[in-house]
Amino acid sequence: MTTRRGFAVFAVILGLAVTGCAPTPLTAPTEAPPTAATPSPTPTPAPEWTIAFGGSCDNMLTDDQLASILGEDVMEHSTWLMQRDDHEGILVPSPPDAEGTAGGLSCTWLEDSSSEWGGERLTLLALPTQAVGPAMVSALAEEVCEPSYDTTVCRLGLIAGDTWLVASRGTYEGAESPTATLQAALAAAAENAPLFPAPVPEAKTDQWWPIVECRVLGDRMGLADVLGAGYWSGYWEGSRQREDDIFEHAGVRQFCQYGSGEGRSSEAFYIVSITSAPGGAWRWERTAAEGGDPMSVEGARAAARRTTDREGFVTDRVVATDGVNVVDVLVEGGAIAPDIAARAMSALAG
Numbered sequence: 001m002t003t004r005r006g007f008a009v010f011a012v013i014l015g016l017a018v019t020g021c022a023p024t025p026l027t028a029p030t031e032a033p034p035t036a037a038t039p040s041p042t043p044t045p046a047p048e049w050t051i052a053f054g055g056s057c058d059n060m061l062t063d064d065q066l067a068s069i070l071g072e073d074v075m076e077h078s079t080w081l082m083q084r085d086d087h088e089g090i091l092v093p094s095p096p097d098a099e100g101t102a103g104g105l106s107c108t109w110l111e112d113s114s115s116e117w118g119g120e121r122l123t124l125l126a127l128p129t130q131a132v133g134p135a136m137v138s139a140l141a142e143e144v145c146e147p148s149y150d151t152t153v154c155r156l157g158l159i160a161g162d163t164w165l166v167a168s169r170g171t172y173e174g175a176e177s178p179t180a181t182l183q184a185a186l187a188a189a190a191e192n193a194p195l196f197p198a199p200v201p202e203a204k205t206d207q208w209w210p211i212v213e214c215r216v217l218g219d220r221m222g223l224a225d226v227l228g229a230g231y232w233s234g235y236w237e238g239s240r241q242r243e244d245d246i247f248e249h250a251g252v253r254q255f256c257q258y259g260s261g262e263g264r265s266s267e268a269f270y271i272v273s274i275t276s277a278p279g280g281a282w283r284w285e286r287t288a289a290e291g292g293d294p295m296s297v298e299g300a301r302a303a304a305r306r307t308t309d310r311e312g313f314v315t316d317r318v319v320a321t322d323g324v325n326v327v328d329v330l331v332e333g334g335a336i337a338p339d340i341a342a343r344a345m346s347a348l349a350g
Contacts, residue, residue: 051100052126052163052199053189057107059196060124065188066109069181070122075113077121094286098253098277098326103128103199122181124189125166125243128199131250132164140166140242143179149238156182160190162198166246204251207324208278209348211248214256217274220347223258226336227270230261236271253277260333271332274344280326287326291319298342299349307335320345 053059057076066074078094096105104127112119129137140157147153148170155168156179167185169178212220215233223231235257247253258272280287284302288294292306295318303320318329318337322345329341 046203047200049103049202050197050200051096051103052105052128052196053192054196055096055100055105057095057105057109059192060105060107060126060189061109061185061192062188065192069184069188070109070111070120073113073119074109074111075118077108077110077118080110080113080118094290097283098275098280099125099127099247099250100283101202101252101277101279102131102247102250103201104131104250104252105199121170122185123168124185125168125246126189126193126199127164127166127246127250128201129159129162129164131201132246133249136242136246136249137164143182144242145171146242147239148241153241154178154182155242156186158186158190160193163193165189165193166242201250202279202282204279205324208251209276209325210278210350211251211254212348214254214258217256217344217347218258220350221340221343223272223343226339226343227258227272228261232259232261233257251278252280268334270334270336272340273330273332274340275328276344276348277326277328279324281321281324284321284326287319287321287328291328292317295338297338297345299345300341303338303341305337307337322349 061069063074076095095107099106104125106123106125108121108123110118110121137157137159140155143154143156145152145154151170151172153168153170155166157164157166159165165186167182167189169181171178218231218233233256236259244255254276256274256276258274260269260271288302288304291304293304295303295305297303297318297320299322300320301323303318305316305318307314307316309315313332314334316331316335316337318341320327320329320341325348327341327344327348329337329344331337331340
């Protein structure tokens with residue numbers, strides 16, 4: 001019995017030894033279960049172009065608010081101007097104008113519309129905050145008063161959600177400070193802003209004209225051939241204003257002015273004002289209606305012209321579009337606006 005027990009133990013030990021020396025059989029790799037393909041993220045649609053306050057000055061400030069701020073005899077500027085007997089040849093576009101391309105709205109009201117000059121003016125500009133440079137916002141966070149032609153303009157800005165508001169009003173020596181009026185206008189507009197969709201700039205395309213420094217643009221246009229080699233670039237009257245910086249930064253409007261210099265081929269003296277509106281063709285129908293009679297301009301898809309002659313002084317104005325952009329040319333002193341417009345369009349299309 002002892003022998004059998006010993007044998008059995010020996011057999012178990014031998015079996016363990018043999019098993020420990022045997023090679024481990026290879027096993028097939030385990031396949032990972034198939035994983036579902038990760039769906040591509042759905043692209044977020046770009047926000048739609050939206051003009052502040054629904055594109056209406058009536059939404060920016062209501063009649064009651066205007067009466068409270070400016071009095072009862074208030075009228076929007078372009079409406080008042082078109083009622084004047086001498087408005088022929090004067091182009092003041094009804095809002096929104098070029099600022100609308102950036103999602104903005106600029107409205108001006110006259111506080112004494114029954115008077116010859118309309119009385120003092122109040123302007124409110126609204127722009128999407130994304131279209132404005134931070135330095136511009138901070139510069140107008142407090143009231144700033146600066147020269148403008150023969151007066152002084154005071155401006156004050158305010159952020160209201162996604163909208164930057166700027167109120168401006170002219171003043172003169174001895175006049176009452178405009179501060180309270182600016183503050184009241186901003187507060188009222190800020191109260192109304194949330195009632196309308198937040199403004200969004202139009203998406204720029206490669207077809208938009210660039211903003212070109214005025215002297216460079218004049219040289220590209222070959223203005224020396226028209227105005228003389230010594231033509232000037234700057235301002236016949238007045239000076240550059242804050243709005244020029246604001247709109248150029250947004251890429252939606254640029255104003256350049258030139259005048260005849262030495263070496264011109266004729267005795268005529270011209271003052272040429274060129275306002276370009278990159279991406280501004282969306283309002284062409286209104287621009288053309290306000291601009292005069294249809295005509296042809298080289299390089300333009302459509303154009304309109306209005307010429308006036310007051311006792312021998314000629315004012316010639318042409319607005320033209322290539323279907324994407326718009327140029328507004330005003331020539332004082334002669335009927336050469338079509339040539340200037342064609343030169344400007346060629347130079348800007350570059």
